[in-house]
Amino acid sequence: MKQLNRVTWRVFIISIILLIGLTGCGGNSKDMTSNEKPTKENTSQDNTNTTSDTKDVKLVFWHYLNDRHDLLKEMAVDFEQKTGIQVDIQLFGGDGFKQKIMASAQNNALPDVMTFAGGAGDLGQLVESGNVMELSDMKDIFGKFPSTILKTFTYDEGNIFGVKKLGTYALPMDTNNIQFVYNTKLFEKAGIASAPTTWDEFLADVDKLKVAGIVPFATGIGSWVAGSLAAPYEIAYLGEEKLVNVKKGQEPLMDSGYLNVLKRFEDLYKHGAFAEGIATMDLPTAEQMFVNEEVAMIYDGSWAIGVFNQMNPNFTQYDVFQPPKPADATHDVKIPGGIGVPLVLNQHTEHKEAAMQFVRFLVEKEQQQKYASKSFNLPANMEAATSEGGMTPALRNFSLGMNHIIENGGTYPAPSVETVLQKGIQLIAIGQSTPDQVLKEMDTELQKALKEKKE
């Protein structure tokens, strides 16, 4: 029996060694299940496999826009009436949409058209793996959008994402930016006459709200919003050029002035600005609290107008202000913004012409006006954006913010640095860490990421 056990263990160990050896030889080669392997969906660059009979064409459209699902279905019906092409609008709400796209891309299971959740770096991965379509065939409509907006998902020579397949890969369905939204009624109750314009005024208003028994502020610090809230102050203290260099590792993070960015969160903690549970709060929870008038302010995107309307159409007593500038900041505050919802086409769609037709439909002036008035989102089409009507006062103020958006906030060499920043902000917000500690952790992670990138 002992002999048999020994033999079994030897066979097991040898199998493990062989397995490691075999799999270790699997580098520098194309994955056998890659998108380049002929599959049913895999078509050539010049996709001629389109059906001319539109009655047989059914496009699949994926999106994550909970508040716009009915509107998109309505637009799909209009499109079908106009062209005879059916569109199946499928909603995948929640924060996992980007992960769903990435997983589907691995399996060549992307839909014909989709909204994209993620940044230019994320889309760049799909570009390099040949999953998304370059849109030069739709160049004729590029002029309808602000050039700064279109640049977001345009990869030029020497782009920071290392994308070699140059071109434009997404069109904007809407634009957005992120600012502070405040409850005008609660501000009045606390004796605040107008929205703050400086950081000191902001903190003073927080104090007044607390005295009036009103919770000052909530937002989704438990998720991606933490980094977005830091962004205006990154620009204010470092400026765009220095920020880009710091993130690239060309200038040191320590002593760059970034500490001041983190100290703003410490200010908010010390003044008791945050609602309870802020460290793990997601944006939908904060939005619900704002609509229920449980908090006076929220840091949210222009899409929130549509969300508020959906939660409570009678709740309209709010307005917008830009992040207030700290007195010691050397640059103007700018806000995160740009393409709100990028529309992306599947490189391997069997209905290329129909898919492009649907995207053209979504971004034409009439649809964009309808989109803005019904969903309370900022239209991407400039003709629609500058036309009269269709926008509430708060939405119009959001729209004015498009003149102050961050053009280039830089990208860290690895997303893990953003994770450290996000986690650090959560801990500062509940007094469990300090700006110094968080900055050191960020620097450690940044150095690690830079070293990895060099290797």
Place this chain on the structure above:
Amino acid sequence: MDASSLPSTKGKPIGNRSKIVKRYLNLAYVMPALLLFILFSLLPIFRTVQYSFTNFNGVNPNYQFVGFKNYAMAITDTRWWEAVGNGVIFALLSLVFMNTIALLLSVAANSNIRGGKFYRVVFYIPPILSGIVVGYIWKWIYEPKGLLNGVLRDIGLDQFTHVWLGSIDTALYAVAVSSMWQGVGGSFILFLAGLQGIPKDLYEAASIDGASRSQQLRYITIPSLRKVYTLVNILTILGALGIFNHVYAMTMGGPGYATEVPALRIYREAFTNSDFGMANAFSLIFGIMLFVLSLIQLKLSQKKD
């Protein structure tokens, strides 16, 4: 019938062909299951090992072999070991509290109490619910103005209200409670099955000898359930260390890293950081740890026997 009545095979060759045919026929019967096993178990394991030695980002098929770099980084990652530590806390809490409650519930359900069958059904409902749904429901319960704090205020215990998920002191335990609430039913069912295998006459004999209920529990029930206990412990440890749904729904690993667990870290490496190589390295290290733990438990249990 004895051996002398059997037909003699002396001098006749045994049907080799029929043996071979029989062997291949047996193989054909198991082939579908074997193929499924290879496709959905072995192949993913092979791929996991393969990708763990590369810088595969999950999408781009042109990845490079990086040797043991991912493993070196994983082993020296302090945040990873903190996540493992959190997993161990979950496991310990589950072993102590969840399994004890499950055992007591199963003993109660197994005795001839009124509504015993009803309780058996009710206790098994939580495990069949979706983990994500359970997580979101408990998140709502734990909200600052949620059910728990509301009840505490209503009964005059305002001083005990707390930011359960938003505080690093309580977030981990709050998530553990929701996980144990869901897991107790699984252990309960296994203990119940084990209890039903214990001969009733042992209890009768003990009663006659004057043993109390707690003595019967201690000297009959628990020793008789040793093998079941080993199985339940292994499953509890594996389940607790592999917790993901509850953490994802309730805290996403926050505040900070207070509720970070290995599965969440692996998920983040793969789908947020787009580093499948690193994620697979973590997965393998974690898998080996769980395997070794299970082996140790089995050996310990065998020694006692």
